[in-house]
Amino acid sequence: MMMKIIDAHIHFGVSEGFDHVAQESRQVNSVEFLAKAFADNHVVQAIAMGTRRGDNSAVCSPQTPDLGGKLNPEHYNQPDFIRYCCGVDSSALPGCDLAQSLAEFEQLLRTPQCVGIKIYTGYNHLYPHDRIHYPFYELAQQYDVPVVLHTGDTAGTRGLVKYSHPLEIDELAMAFPQVRFVMAHYGNPWIVDATEVAIKNPNVFIDLSGLAAGDFSVDDFFENYRGYVEHLRTWMAYLSDYGKFMYGSDWPLVRVDTYIELIRRLTPEKYHPQIFYENAKRVFTRL
Numbered sequence: 001m002m003m004k005i006i007d008a009h010i011h012f013g014v015s016e017g018f019d020h021v022a023q024e025s026r027q028v029n030s031v032e033f034l035a036k037a038f039a040d041n042h043v044v045q046a047i048a049m050g051t052r053r054g055d056n057s058a059v060c061s062p063q064t065p066d067l068g069g070k071l072n073p074e075h076y077n078q079p080d081f082i083r084y085c086c087g088v089d090s091s092a093l094p095g096c097d098l099a100q101s102l103a104e105f106e107q108l109l110r111t112p113q114c115v116g117i118k119i120y121t122g123y124n125h126l127y128p129h130d131r132i133h134y135p136f137y138e139l140a141q142q143y144d145v146p147v148v149l150h151t152g153d154t155a156g157t158r159g160l161v162k163y164s165h166p167l168e169i170d171e172l173a174m175a176f177p178q179v180r181f182v183m184a185h186y187g188n189p190w191i192v193d194a195t196e197v198a199i200k201n202p203n204v205f206i207d208l209s210g211l212a213a214g215d216f217s218v219d220d221f222f223e224n225y226r227g228y229v230e231h232l233r234t235w236m237a238y239l240s241d242y243g244k245f246m247y248g249s250d251w252p253l254v255r256v257d258t259y260i261e262l263i264r265r266l267t268p269e270k271y272h273p274q275i276f277y278e279n280a281k282r283v284f285t286r287l
């Protein structure tokens with residue numbers, strides 16, 4: 001099937017951590033490897049979540065994906081198939097120059113490559129609706145870009161999952177009805193709660209990254225996690241709106257072809273054009 005795909009959630013950057021997770025699924029954390037894997041699987045665009053901390057520690061510089069070297073908005077040093085969300089270093093916000101930080105975010109948001117804002121709830125010990133984040137949501141509204149929030153389980157033990165529980169998105173969605181919010185990873189394993197928050201709030205969407213990780217065969221996955229698969233299908237159907245779901249992989253945590261296959265088999269075929277492409281275009285309007 002020749003279906004154009006947008007991957008709404010990847011990570012892309014020079015780091016030993018990402019090199020290691022790429023190796024664990026027999027991949028290479030490089031732009032060349034990713035470009036070929038995307039071309040082979042008809043992925044035409046991907047959105048990278050910024051994870052690289054800014055160089056200026058006196059301000060909370062936006063976190064960006066990066067190939068190394070300083071991100072220069074005038075000479076964007078990443079391939080054209082990658083757009084990105086600039087990340088908010090929430091835990092550092094109380095000690096930094098907010099006005100300067102917001103100015104740096106605006107500088108990136110004025111460029112077409114920056115298509116959203118990412119908040120690392122759970123990893124940062126602040127609720128998504130903490131008032132400290134409000135200026136960033138106001139920026140998202142002003143520039144008409146969505147805000148992606150980490151929801152659900154955190155990798156490693158240093159996160160606190162009470163902050164990344166999907167129910168915490170409800171208050172935020174109500175406070176900023178003009179802003180589109182994306183619950184990354186479908187709030188996994190709080191699928192039911194995430195479903196309810198997405199049903200209730202017209203401005204809340206879901207990316208399907210992070211439902212599985214590592215090197216696995218899709219056949220084995222469907223065999224070993226039959227109950228989980230049925231649970232996901234049940235609550236996606238209950239939501240009754242496939243316009244809410246976007247394909248995302250969390251690459252390099254999974255192989256490109258494997259994860260596409262997983263989501264394809266998990267979801268009804270007639271909604272694939274929406275899930276794999278059209279919904280991302282509607283939510284990330286800059287794509």
Ligand SMILES: [Zn+2]
Binds near residue numbers: 009010011049250
């Ligand atoms: Zn991620």
